[in-house]
Amino acid sequence: MPHVRPLIAEGFVGAIGHTPLLRLRHLSAATGCEILGKAEFMNPGGSVKDRAALALIEDAERTGALRPGGTIVEGTAGNTGIGLVLVGASRGYRSLFIVPDNFSHEKTDLLKTLGAEVRRVPPKPYKDPDNFQHIARRTAEGIPGGWWANQFDNTANLDGHYRTTGPEIWEQTGGRVSAFVASIGSGGTLAGVSRALKERNSQVLAVCPDPMGAAMWSWFKHGHTDIDDGDSVAEGIGQGRVTKNVAASLVDEAYRIRDPVAVEIVYHLLRDEGLYLGLSSGINVAGALKLARERGPGQTIVTILCDSGARYASKLYNPAWLAEKNLTPKAKGLEFLQEL
Numbered sequence: 001m002p003h004v005r006p007l008i009a010e011g012f013v014g015a016i017g018h019t020p021l022l023r024l025r026h027l028s029a030a031t032g033c034e035i036l037g038k039a040e041f042m043n044p045g046g047s048v049k050d051r052a053a054l055a056l057i058e059d060a061e062r063t064g065a066l067r068p069g070g071t072i073v074e075g076t077a078g079n080t081g082i083g084l085v086l087v088g089a090s091r092g093y094r095s096l097f098i099v100p101d102n103f104s105h106e107k108t109d110l111l112k113t114l115g116a117e118v119r120r121v122p123p124k125p126y127k128d129p130d131n132f133q134h135i136a137r138r139t140a141e142g143i144p145g146g147w148w149a150n151q152f153d154n155t156a157n158l159d160g161h162y163r164t165t166g167p168e169i170w171e172q173t174g175g176r177v178s179a180f181v182a183s184i185g186s187g188g189t190l191a192g193v194s195r196a197l198k199e200r201n202s203q204v205l206a207v208c209p210d211p212m213g214a215a216m217w218s219w220f221k222h223g224h225t226d227i228d229d230g231d232s233v234a235e236g237i238g239q240g241r242v243t244k245n246v247a248a249s250l251v252d253e254a255y256r257i258r259d260p261v262a263v264e265i266v267y268h269l270l271r272d273e274g275l276y277l278g279l280s281s282g283i284n285v286a287g288a289l290k291l292a293r294e295r296g297p298g299q300t301i302v303t304i305l306c307d308s309g310a311r312y313a314s315k316l317y318n319p320a321w322l323a324e325k326n327l328t329p330k331a332k333g334l335e336f337l338q339e340l
Contacts, residue, residue, distance in 0.1 A: 012090045015044040016054050017164050021172045021302065026272050027289060030334050032297025035288050037305040038169065041277065045083045047307035048165075052188050053083030055160025056149045057091065070145040071096055075136035078107030079236055079307055080151050080186070085116040096143070098136040103235055106311045126241050153244040157188030158195070165189065166196020169302050179205040179295075181287040181303040183237040183257075183280055184216045187245035189304060194250040208254040209287025211262075214238035216246065220254035232259050233315070233325060234279045236306075257286045260327055264336035265289075266309070266316065267329040276309040279316055290340045 009015040021036040028035045040048035060066035071094040072084050078099070085095040094117075099108050101120040111118050119139075124131045133152065140148035151157050169177055180197055182190040194206035210217035211232030215225035216239055225241060232238055239246060262282035269275040269285065284303040292301055315321045322328045 012044050012086055013054060016050045016087075017043070018168060019043060021169070022273075022275070022305065024269070024273060024285070026268070026334065027285070027292075030337060031289060031292035033292040033299040033301055035285070035292065036173070036300065036302045037275075037281070037285065038165070038302060039305050041281075041305055041308045043083075045079075045086045046311070047079040047082065048189060048304055049079035049307075050083040050087070051160050051164060052080060052151055052157045052186065053087045053149075055156050055163075056151060056154055057084070057087050057093075059154070059156035059159070060147055060149075061091075066093070066147040067145060068092060070094075070147055071140075071143050072149060073136050073140035073143065073146050074098070074149040074151060075132040075134075076151070078103055078111070078311065080149070081111050081116060081118075082107070082114065084149060085111060085114045089115060096139065096146075098132045098139060100132050104312055104315055106313060107235075110311070151186045151188070152239075155188075155244055155248060157186055158192035158245045158248055161189050161192025162196045163192075166193040169193065170197060170200050173300055173302065175200065176300045177201075177204055177302050178299045179207060179288075179291055179301045181207040181209060181284055181291060181301060183209050183211070183234075183283050183287070183304075184214075184239045184246060184249075185237045185280075187239065187243050187247075187249060190251065191245045191249035195248070198250055205252045205291070206250055207287055207291055208249075208251050209257045209283050209290070210254055211238045211283055212256060212258055215240045215242075217254045217256050219246070220251050229256070233327070234259070234262070234283060235312070236278075237280045237283065253291070255287050255290050257283045257290075258339075259325075261336050261339045262286050263316070263322070263327045264329045264331045264339070268331065268334070268336065270309070275305065277305055278307045278309055278312050280306045286340060289337065293337070293340060
């Protein structure tokens, strides 16, 4: 029997997962492939990161790292924090997040509304001791009952996707999935799903679409993270190092995705599919389309629709901001397919 979302869920946690696959009809028709988006924005906390948050917290409870009355501490650009504070609230934990101050205020304002303490810090590279992740670790160590979630290198993250997201995709496609496409933030989604699907069929392709300037394309294509070829406005994805979750992924192909084509896709999805999504979803769909065009018709390609566009209203859906970044979408149809 396929697993389906229960009609009555056991609170917030019970509503996580079992999200539908959405057929992107215009893009499927244009490519001759089934282009399917897993609607992770339908999780109760509004993003794919609800799954990681639940997996991390449950693992910490099992090991005793997080105890009743404890405080969850994490360095997060937003969505993982939203998942952590909501799962944490449902289990009686406080939350404190360290957030780089170049990320959207929609997310940090929401974290505060949800009851978390938020400390914004200047963005620093990972090698700097004042990188937000290092500050989060030190902060947790200084709090009695503090627990650092460590989403990037805690492989409970990928295990959650291995146990849930991957099997759901297999069941929902009746085992017909031929490729899975997901960009990398922590790396948990791509690692967990790729392992789950390849266990069932070793021919399933795992693909990483990477924004400009991030290091994962360089890592998967060339075996190092040295190539710096630009920048991206994408939030929550675009990893600069090989995390423990990334190291466990089974990736067959990686693509560079430019912001302008990803923005065009985001606006196509809104205009022609009624899907109001963030830029990471546009990058994911761009990767699925690039694979479809390279490998030809007949594939069933699944990707992740990560979160809602509401979390980027002041940027991605602000005409003045788009014009300032030279990202104003111009396509009336599917012209962007030629730009992949």
